[in-house]
Amino acid sequence: MAVQPSDARRPAQTRPALAGADPELAALVDAEERLQADTLRLIPSENYVSAAVLEASGTVLQNKYSEGYPGKRYYEGQQVIDQVETLAVERAKALFGMDHANVQPYSGSPANLAVYMAFLEPGDTVLGMSLPMGGHLTHGWGVSATGTWFRGVRYGVRRDTGRIDLDEVRDLARAERPKLIFCGGTAVPRVIDFAGFAEIAREVGAVLVADVAHIAGLIAGGAHPSPAPYADVVSTTTHKTLRGPRGAMLLTRAEHARAVDRAVFPGLQGGPHNQTTAAIAVALKEAAGADFAAYAHQVVANARALGEELAARGFDLVSGGTDNHLLLADLTGKGVSGKVAAKALDRAGIVVNYNTVPYDPRKPFDPSGIRIGTPALTSRGIPSSEMGAVAQWIDLVVDAARTGDESTVSKVREEVRTMMDAYPAPGLPLA
Known part of the structure; x- marks a missing residue:
């Protein structure tokens, strides 16, 4: 059944050009606004962005093509775009306390795939949380490219507690010698022991990746421990608890910056979505404020x-x-x-x-x-x-x-x- 805006409270006419050019699509956007307004959204990966983030997502930055990185572009006319991306990068580094940030990944899954490209060869072993236990497809699960091109080994949770058993993780790491270890997931309701994972990664010589896509906003607001002192790479989306646009970031230690950047571009992507980069910059500025910290703790x-x-x-x-x-x-x-x-x-x-x-x-x-x-x-x-x-x-x-x-x-x-x-x-x- 088609969803229609409620007669009781219709969306304001904020998109006259869209309504004139494509009234059918405009009506669907209006209907989605109504749905988001009058339903109780309890999906953990969904949120509401601010009006400022929405505005940044719809600017003329959409018109620019910007392959490369600030100061090293393959297109001219980047005087402003370089400043936009640099602003987002510097805010990300400051907020999460990491040496380097790449704000170009289109989404969380491509960001994680870039990590594989930066550190592994096809067939190498990766240790990640099993999908049915709360992990993510891109942590080496079989139906994902990460489980097809690489050898996925999986840890889970204890039957009696429902919590990650680091002894099991250590035993698997010692037996399988992964080159990459992922911590984090999509249905993990408890604090992640980044220090414990880092100890295991150091013991077996693995790169530790903290996938904090779900909890990035809680980390930024001080409501969850940070992986920055422990992880070699931090991967995150920019929506969910962080309340930004649908994009992603990779944050790394200095020694991994070049490998990660080359994996994102030219390894996996072409030009970044500059309008999304701008909206990420806005969201990061918001996340650095006291109001955001209060929100994170209230979550x-x-x-x-x-x-x-x-x-x-x-x-x-x-x-x-x-x-x-x-x-x-x-x-x-x-x-x-x-x-x-x-x-x-x-x-x-x-x-x-x-x-x-x-x-x-x-x-x-x-x-x-x-x-x-x-x-x-x-x-x-x-x-x-x-x-x-x-x-x-x-x-x-x-x-x-x-x-x-x-x-x-x-x-x-x-x-x-x-x-x-x-x-x-x-x-x-x-x-």
Whole structure:
């Protein structure tokens, strides 16, 4: 069914040129604005960017082609672009405390692939977290190019605690002698022990890569330990908790700067997306401020509060809770699959994603769990005191998904819309 803007509150006319040139596409953008405005977005990798980031993403920098790096371009007319990219680079280095930054990767997966190109030869061994245990495709999983071109060895979490077992990681590293070790993932609800991983990497002579795509904003805001003292390379997207545009960065120690830069360009990419680079620069400036630090700590506070409320309602949380922005709930005890629950929650205006849980007996496209995060709701200013209501809605809808009670789903949908009206989303130009 096509999504249409609500009659109650239509988007402001902020795109007259688009509306005139392509009213069909303009209507879809309006509909997405409405959807983002009146739904409770709980996907851990989603967020709201500021109006300033949105504006930077849509500037005339789109018109420029800029292969190369500042001062070493293959195109003329880069007097301004060089300054834009340098601004983003310097802000990234300062914010994350690393010697070098490359802000050109188009996304997180190409950024990680550049790391492979910088340090490995095809067939070399890489040690990363197993995808079903919470890792990422690009950490050597079989269906990814990283698992096809390289030899992937995988670690997981303990059955009894749901936490990474560094003894297992060390044993695997000693036995398999990887040249690259990844720490970080997409469904890791606990603090990552960067120091512990670094000790293992040093012992076996491996390059340590901290993939902090999910937690970069928490690190920038001081709500999660930093990998800077320990990792050879830090890879991150620039959206998610960092609240920037959809792009990526690679931060490195000085001795790895040239190898990483050459892997990004000319190894994998052509010209950078200059409008995205500008928006990254804006987001990095925002992330250096006191308001952002308060937001980062509130993300964690909200996640912990929501976890406590869900646990009190009988939800089985992987690892028992969270230290960061996300929760992973195993719904086996609730008598419903993650996919069925996620779709019912979506109908209720609560947006999560169905997700595998460690040692999941179900298939990945119909797994046992759901993944829940608090970055977007925190960006709206929703406080910890509202997490009881959020948990109650999730509980009601998950139970309704089991019984087929659509009237409860509809009732929750209206209550969610009322709360969203009370906490307007930043960056959305709604009338």
